Amino acid sequence: MLSTWRLVKGLLPRLLLRHQSVKAAVEIEESVVNKLWSIVGEKNVSLSMAVREQHGQDESYHECMPPGTVVWPTSTEQVSDVVRVCSEYNLPMVPFGSGTGLEGGVNALQGGVCINVSKMDEVLEVNPEDLDTTVQPGVTRHALNSYLRDTGLWFPVDPGADASLCGMCATSASGTNAVRYGTMRENVMNLEVVLPDGSVIDTAGKGRRTRKTSAGYNLTNLFVGSEGTLGVITKATLRLYGIPEETASAVCAFPSVQAAVDTSTEVIQSGIPVARIEFLDEVQVDACNKFSGLNYELAPTLFLEFHGSKSGVNEHSDRVAEIARDNDASGFQWAADADEKSKLWKARHDALYADLALRPGCKSYSTDVCVPISRLPEVIVATKQDIEVFKLTSPIIGHVGDGNFHCFIILDPDDEDELKRAKEFGLRLGRRALAVGGTCTGEHGIGQGKLELLVEEVGEAGIATMKNIKQTFDPKGLMNPGKVLPGFHIN
């Protein structure tokens, strides 16, 4: 009975909310602004509409929803004090790292205070002998890898954007290297988090940085992927890896999507430790060619990379070349030198921007399903058919080694019908993935666009458990309301 009541209590207001055009950002009271000034300093509080709008959107198609104010704390204590003030005044809070998310995670659906942590930008600790580092939330992945360059170490998780590492923790991000080095889930050792009541915890204990642990509940991984709904991450301890001795990159075109994807599944099933195996359909290759000045054949393509010793790399690439040939690949093109390799992977990382350039002025709606690799060929083929049926501009690019691929649907934000078609397409794709034991989101997160798919994915009992957790950490529902879990917003 209680759970039904909670469900109704939660759903009804949300249904009402959907019918209002909640565009106006809630203005913050003067007394609150004064309190914020006293915590972070006047310079670090902005009420300017332009700044608020910048913080009310990310790289997704979701409509800009500005917060009432943006603050820039410069220490964990300040974050904690800001959170306490917001809690006292029942103001929603939205943590903001680099604003490069793809699911509208930072849009302040109910206004409130945007907590921009980018000024906390120090690499606090690097322990090369232990292969770990601790960073503040303003440190992005490129900044960290640049800092580490003389140590021979790197942090390999590489989503397309130069994202904040703590933001990557919040969305459980992944990248082209996940097939070899794992995603954020496998690479976060400890987090310092400011909870919705202002208290500060270290999920694995203060200063702890062990490669494994079985001490108590795994709080670290509770927060990885929580998308700012359970607290504000103010520190992350991450695993580092040795920069590969030797790398070799190759590009391989195929006569069909099936052949390309079959090749990638066979490579994984043969146990070859490929470092990157990325699928691009011909639409994506075209976009990349145009944007990055390349000249690849317009066909379903795999971009591959091998890491290891010279002999290891040669062995792996020979074996993969053989598998590709067996699948009628039309050529295995090696990127000869460092500059060429760099150009290739930059083009891959710029894929979304390349796609946006296909239709300037448009926004992107990206899908992010991940399925067991044996089901990938059928899912991608069916998806490509759907793209035709729904008449969408949608290049496909994917981390096929993980069974994860993206449709970057490029749409005109003013074309309501196109958006409607894209959403329906996305829903069908999400359900297609769920039907084969997959997930609706491999690495981008639920954000605000996939709430109903999450319910279908984890089921009623799963959602109820998640809601219990949310209720425990954030009884007032102030932390990033409207994201991840349905039915949470300010009363």
Add this chain to the structure above:
Amino acid sequence: RIIAMAVRVLVGCKRVIDYAVKIRVKPDRTGVETQNVKHSMNPFDEIAIEEAIRLKEKKVAEEIVAVSCGPEKCQETLRTALAMGADRAVHVQVDQQQYESLQPLAVAKLLSKVVEKEKINLVVLGKQAIDDDCNQTGQMTAALLGWPQATFASKITLVDDKLEVVREIDGGLETIQVNMPAVVTADLRLNEPRYATLPNIMKAKKKPMEKLTPSDLGVDITPHYDVISVEDPPQREAGTKVDSVDDLVAKLKDKGVL
């Protein structure tokens, strides 16, 4: 095409504050804060080392000697150079206090002496250091040695014992040919430097590092100019918004711009 001479390369590596650090001026305005601040190899020197290593990989260069002038910590920078692929290192020891006033002319003199000692016939330096932005050491070294200089290089090729260098200049690109031995300074687009990998960092620990002093080389490093003060750039002031073109024109006239 037979290359008659064995090319022996000297590369300069300066230890500077890392390019990503937010620089803070010391309260007494005598310089910038360097304590507990991340330092690394000058980025243009990384490019210089990378180019030398590529010449060695193409079997054009026979040996690469990395040189750094400064206090003990410069050895870290030299180890990075060795890890990237330099063969030997030379550390010209200058104590911390003298280092703070070590200037390009003194460095050029020190490098020239090392060049003679090591029988170098190609010097590759970064075009400038990102801390002082002097852009002088390469040019002065060439003058002291009486060698030709090819500065702001964005491409270097050895053709029949001469160097063909593409230089980045204001008007575009200029290709020159210089006789060897020569001094080249590296510009940004010359190459993208490799990262030092763990096995190479391990190997670098065993590569030879020679320690010398300026007096061993017979060089007087007394500075020739003094830095009087170092200040922050002026704080940016708020602008004003205008409502129309007429308004803009009026304001520009007020300021005497129109």
